[in-house]
Amino acid sequence: MSVSPPSPNNYEYLYRVNSPEELKKLSLGELPAYCEEVRRFIIENLAQTPGHLASSLGAVELTVALHYVYEAPQDKIIWDVGHQAYTHKIITGRRDDFHTLRKAGGIAGFPRPSESEYDAFTAGHASNSISAALGFSTANKLRGRPEHVVAVIGDGAMSGGLAFEGLNNAGVSKSDLLVILNDNRISIDKGAGALKEYLVGITTSRKYNLFKTRVWNRFPPGSAIHNFLKKTANAIKHGILLQSNLFESFGFRYFGPVDGHDVISLVKVLRDLREIGGPKLLHTMTIKGRGYEPAEHDQPTWHAPGRFDVETGERAAESGADARQGKGVRRWDRVFGETLLELARKDERIVAITPAMVSGSGLGEMMKEMPTRVFDVGIAEAHAVTFAAGLAAGQATIGMPAASRATQKDAQIVPFCVIYSSFLQRAYDNIIHDVAIEGLGVVLCIDRGGLVGEDGTTHQGVFDLAALLPVPGLVIASPMDEQQMRNLMYTASKAGRPFVIRYPRGAVPGRNADGESSYAEHGGFEKVEIGRGRKLTTEQRPLEEGDSHREGGRNVALLSFGPVGWAAAEAAQRAQAKGVSVAHYDLRFAKPLDEELLHEVGARFGSAEDGRPQGHVITIEDGVVCGGVGSAVEDFFARNGYRLNLIKLGVGDEFVPHSKVSEQHAMCRLDADGILAAILNCPTRS
Numbered sequence: 001m002s003v004s005p006p007s008p009n010n011y012e013y014l015y016r017v018n019s020p021e022e023l024k025k026l027s028l029g030e031l032p033a034y035c036e037e038v039r040r041f042i043i044e045n046l047a048q049t050p051g052h053l054a055s056s057l058g059a060v061e062l063t064v065a066l067h068y069v070y071e072a073p074q075d076k077i078i079w080d081v082g083h084q085a086y087t088h089k090i091i092t093g094r095r096d097d098f099h100t101l102r103k104a105g106g107i108a109g110f111p112r113p114s115e116s117e118y119d120a121f122t123a124g125h126a127s128n129s130i131s132a133a134l135g136f137s138t139a140n141k142l143r144g145r146p147e148h149v150v151a152v153i154g155d156g157a158m159s160g161g162l163a164f165e166g167l168n169n170a171g172v173s174k175s176d177l178l179v180i181l182n183d184n185r186i187s188i189d190k191g192a193g194a195l196k197e198y199l200v201g202i203t204t205s206r207k208y209n210l211f212k213t214r215v216w217n218r219f220p221p222g223s224a225i226h227n228f229l230k231k232t233a234n235a236i237k238h239g240i241l242l243q244s245n246l247f248e249s250f251g252f253r254y255f256g257p258v259d260g261h262d263v264i265s266l267v268k269v270l271r272d273l274r275e276i277g278g279p280k281l282l283h284t285m286t287i288k289g290r291g292y293e294p295a296e297h298d299q300p301t302w303h304a305p306g307r308f309d310v311e312t313g314e315r316a317a318e319s320g321a322d323a324r325q326g327k328g329v330r331r332w333d334r335v336f337g338e339t340l341l342e343l344a345r346k347d348e349r350i351v352a353i354t355p356a357m358v359s360g361s362g363l364g365e366m367m368k369e370m371p372t373r374v375f376d377v378g379i380a381e382a383h384a385v386t387f388a389a390g391l392a393a394g395q396a397t398i399g400m401p402a403a404s405r406a407t408q409k410d411a412q413i414v415p416f417c418v419i420y421s422s423f424l425q426r427a428y429d430n431i432i433h434d435v436a437i438e439g440l441g442v443v444l445c446i447d448r449g450g451l452v453g454e455d456g457t458t459h460q461g462v463f464d465l466a467a468l469l470p471v472p473g474l475v476i477a478s479p480m481d482e483q484q485m486r487n488l489m490y491t492a493s494k495a496g497r498p499f500v501i502r503y504p505r506g507a508v509p510g511r512n513a514d515g516e517s518s519y520a521e522h523g524g525f526e527k528v529e530i531g532r533g534r535k536l537t538t539e540q541r542p543l544e545e546g547d548s549h550r551e552g553g554r555n556v557a558l559l560s561f562g563p564v565g566w567a568a569a570e571a572a573q574r575a576q577a578k579g580v581s582v583a584h585y586d587l588r589f590a591k592p593l594d595e596e597l598l599h600e601v602g603a604r605f606g607s608a609e610d611g612r613p614q615g616h617v618i619t620i621e622d623g624v625v626c627g628g629v630g631s632a633v634e635d636f637f638a639r640n641g642y643r644l645n646l647i648k649l650g651v652g653d654e655f656v657p658h659s660k661v662s663e664q665h666a667m668c669r670l671d672a673d674g675i676l677a678a679i680l681n682c683p684t685r686s
Contacts, residue, residue, distance in 0.1 A: 011037045019093055020067040020118075031068065031263045035060050038087050039291045041095075047310045049101050050454070051109055054289035054302045055083035055154075058184050058260075062152070062284055063087035065266035066180075069274060070148055076120040076136045080129035080153035080163075082110030083303075084182065092118035102454035104659030110458060124458020125423065126379045127160025129153045130179055134166055137175040148176065148274060155183040156356060159378035162426075170279050171251025178273055179252065179281045182260065184288040247281045256283030261290060300359050330482065330508045333447060337362025339486045340416055343493055343525075344370060350493060351391065353377060353417040355384045361418045361447055381423050385430035385442070388415040392440040414493050418445040421461025421502070422452075428467060435498050436473045442499075443492040449478070449502040449562070450622030451651070451665060456658025461504075462651045465561075466627035468500060469591055475530055476591040478502040478562030481509065484588070490525035502562065504622060506661060509566040531592035536569065536584045555581045556679050557601050560620040561590055561629045564670055568620050571675035580679060590629045593636060602642035616645040616682035622670060625650040647678055 008015045013034040017023045026034055039060050046053045064087065066077055072092070079085045089107065090098060094116065100106025111119035121132045133151035140147050157163060158181060170177055247254045253276070258269055266284070273280055288303075289295025294313035295302035307316040344350040344366060351373045354361050358376050367374040377384050394412045419427065424446060435442045449461045468476055475497065479485035485503060492499035556575070560568040565586050572582040583604075585597055605615035617637075619630035630648030637644060651668050665671040669678065 011041070013037050014041055014095070017091060018095070020072055020091055023064070023067055023091055026068075028264055028267060031064055031267070035064050035263050036291070038064070038090055041090065041098075042086055043292050043310055045098050045101070046305075047308050049099055049103070050304065050306045051086070051101050052083040052304050053292070054295045054299050055081075056086035057292055057295060058286045058288040058290045059084035059152075059182060060087045060290070061261045061263040061266060062180065062182060062286065063091065065263050065270055066150060066152070067091050068267050069270040070150065073117045073120070075148040076133070076150065077118075078121045078129045078133045078136070078149070078151045079111050079123045080151065080157045081126045082123035084152065084154065085111050085123065088118070089116075092116055102456070102658050104657070104663050106658075108456055108658055109454060110456070112457075122458065124455075125426070126157035127153070127162040129157075130163055130166030130170060133177055133179070134170045134173065134175055137170075137177045138173065141175065148178070150178045150180060152180045152182055155181060155185060156379055159356075160380055161382060167247070167250045167252065174251075174278055176277050177279045179279070181256075181281060181283045182286055183257065183283060184286045252279045252281040254281050254283065256281075257285045258282065260284035260286035331362075331506060332485070332503045332508055333360065333362035333505075335362075335482050335485050335508060336418065336445060336447070336489070336503065337365060339489050341366040341369065343489060344373060347414070347493060349412065349414045351375065351413055351415050353384050353388050353391075353415055355379055355381045355419060355423065357418070357420065357447075360420075361445075363418070381419050381427040382430045384417055384419060385427040385444070386434045388417040388442045388444075389430070389434040389438070389440050391415045392435075392442050393438065412441060412496075414441060414443065416443045416445055416489075416492075418447055420448040420459075421446050421450070421464045422448065422459045424464060425467070431468070432471055436471050439473050439497055441496045443489075443495075444498070444500045446500060446502040448505045450504045450564070451656060451661055451668070451670075452505050453661040453664065454658050457655045460651075460656050462623045462656070464502065465590060465621065465623040465629055466631075469627065469629070469632055474498050474500055474591055475589070476500045476502065477528075477589050480560075480563055480565045480586050480588070484528075487526045487528050491528045491530065494527065495530070504563055509563050528588075531589050531594055533588045533594035533597045534586040535597070536565075536586055554604070555615055556583070556682050557605050557615065557617045558582060558584045558620060558675070558679075559587055559601065559617060559630075559633060560584070561587045562622060564620055564622045564665075567665070567670060567672045568675055570672040571679060574672065574676050575679040578680065580682075582679060587629065587633075590632065593632060595636070598633065598636050599640070602637055602640060602644065606637070606642035606644045614644070616647065618647045618649060618675070618678055618682075620670065620675060621650045622665075623650055624653075626653060645682070647682070649675065649678060 013026065013030060014037040017026070017034065039057055042053070042056055063085075067088070070077065077088070079088065088111070094107050097107050102109045108115055111121070111123045113119050113122065120136065121129070123129065129151040130153060133149045137149040140149065153163060167179075245254050255269070255273065259265060269282065273282060287296060288299045292302075305315050308314060340350070340352060340363070344352075352363050352366055353375045354363055355377055356379045358364055358367055358374070363374055375387070377387060391413045392415055431444070435444070446461070446464055448459070449464060452459050452461055465476070468474055475495065477488050477500065479488050479501070485501075488501050492501060558568045558572055565584075569584055572584045575582050585601065587594065587597075601617060605617050607614070619633050621629045623629070625631070625648045628648075628650055630646075630650060634646055634648070637646065649669055656664055656667065659667075662671065666674060669675065
């Protein structure tokens with residue numbers, strides 16, 4: 001599949017605009033043509049440089065209108081999530097670098113203040129725009145500055161609790177703030193919750209919209225009756241819709257809904273709103289994927305489709321270590337979803353919870369087969385965890401003696417709550433307060449654990465282990481392969497206690513290019529002893545008399561946690577080919593640690609009779625080193641008096657920028673080459 005790169009010769013307006021100032025030089029009548037060229041430019045670029053397509057296509061006209069009316073960067077435009085900000089990047093001087101999107105050293109996929117003065121605030125996670133915008137607006141008031149502040153938030157992100165906290169505070173503050181609700185009735189998957197139904201009620205009320213159109217057309221702007229009706233609009237809406245306006249209840253003046261693809265009308269509306277003080281909300285209706293038929297018809301798939309053919313809409317299969325999709329490729333989310341459905345068919349206690357990531361978490365098939373046992377709670381991670389805790393608590397079992405509660409655990413619901421690692425950060429209090437303290441049987445499935453690739457800094461799932469390891473009562477595990485994943489999920493469903501299963505983004509290791517397993521295919525399930533690791537065989541040559549290499553090595557011990565163990569295994573084999581004896585252990589559990597295994601390692605590689613360490617131990621984890629699994633291992637050795645040379649491999653004290661996962665692993669020395677270098681740098685004993 002080949003796609004021709006975009007050429008400046010194919011555009012009349014696009015290359016005339018290199019900044020918002022130059023955009024304003026276009027006439028109002030030229031804006032629709034400019035919008036179509038921006039849309040075509042995004043499609044042609046993303047066909048070759050994968051990114052978030054559908055969201056950005058739906059926000060083209062809105063973005064152009066905003067920059068046409070407001071004076072950025074003095075005026076602040078704050079984007080929520082950032083999926084919808086590609087047009088913003090193109091207008092604000094990054095058009096010619098757009099082909100570097102999400103690549104190492106290129107522009108980020110989300111707004112970043114360090115990248116451009118036009119990016120007012122970081123936008124990687126949902127629901128933070130209103131709170132941040134209120135901060136900017138309040139700062140303007142304190143400094144006596146006249147700049148305007150606009151927050152652009154999608155209907156999916158509006159379901160997040162932080163968005164409502166921002167609305168609640170902004171409404172009473174009377175700050176000069178405009179919130180634009182970009183309503184396309186879908187975030188990544190179809191919207192969920194009462195707010196979605198409320199917005200649909202506003203926008204689809206035939207009586208209200210017909211009445212509004214007739215009245216507004218009959219009485220021209222400026223007429224006494226028109227002005228009177230504007231003042232009484234809320235009462236009219238309430239009478240026709242038989243409900244008060246939610247946003248007006250928060251203290252915002254509500255305007256809309258308006259057509260978010262009519263750029264000329266949007267400019268006129270925004271010009272009027274710019275002159276109105278206080279908190280305001282403009283409700284715009286848009287179509288996710290607008291202007292590209294495949295994206296309009298299958299919005300979840302085209303949210304981030306990978307490479308594709310513009311003419312046919314055919315999507316390319318990725319290959320190699322960074323594969324995300326393609327025939328035969330097994331992804332971790334797919335293994336999770338299939339396994340959970342299989343378990344749920346056998347165990348009616350099992351339910352699934354996800355915060356607006358049904359397809360991304362692999363729960364699509366279970367949702368179809370068992371719609372009453374899969375709960376999409378919207379973008380609300382904290383709520384998802386506490387909701388899971390409530391399900392696990394069941395019939396007022398909180399406060400019961402532990403022995404009494406244990407007798408009922410077989411009858412209680414077993415919630416599998418699956419959340420992306422970087423999004424889980426927003427539910428930390430709920431994990432401690434609502435799950436861990438009461439020891440409830442929530443299975444917390446951390447998807448996208450570790451380095452995630454092109455989504456970059458805001459989405460790296462590297463902080464979860466360091467955050468969760470200090471929490472009492474948690475079981476924290478990570479599978480190295482597919483069968484281990486299945487066994488851990490089965491074990492967790494029977495545990496009756498807080499159980500964390502962490503796994504990365506992308507393809508399951510241990511499979512060949514055709515997606516076939518390089519080890520025995522899974523059969524049933526096997527219960528895993530909690531807190532028990534595995535010693536892996538790494539020596540390939542025959543055992544010679546007096547040689548203890550295959551009993552555990554004598555030069556270096558590798559202690560890996562999770563799928564990064566595959567890179568460790570490759571490094572160990574390559575090191576042994578160079579004459580370095582390596583023992584490789586799969587910890588499998590970060591909490592509780594396998595103390596028997598660690599005592600073995602400590603005795604073999606710890607202090608000799610002269611007090612000097614006999615060998616080296618290298619811990620390997622796809623997470624931050626500070627406070628991570630390596631630190632827990634180091635603490636164990638120190639508490640038990642083992643003196644040894646310990647090297648901790650993982651993510652250092654820095655934020656990892658966007659690039660391919662393989663490039664990020666190399667950067668952090670977590671690929672086979674980096675681990676091998678660490679092994680070979682260890683002096684060997686005779």
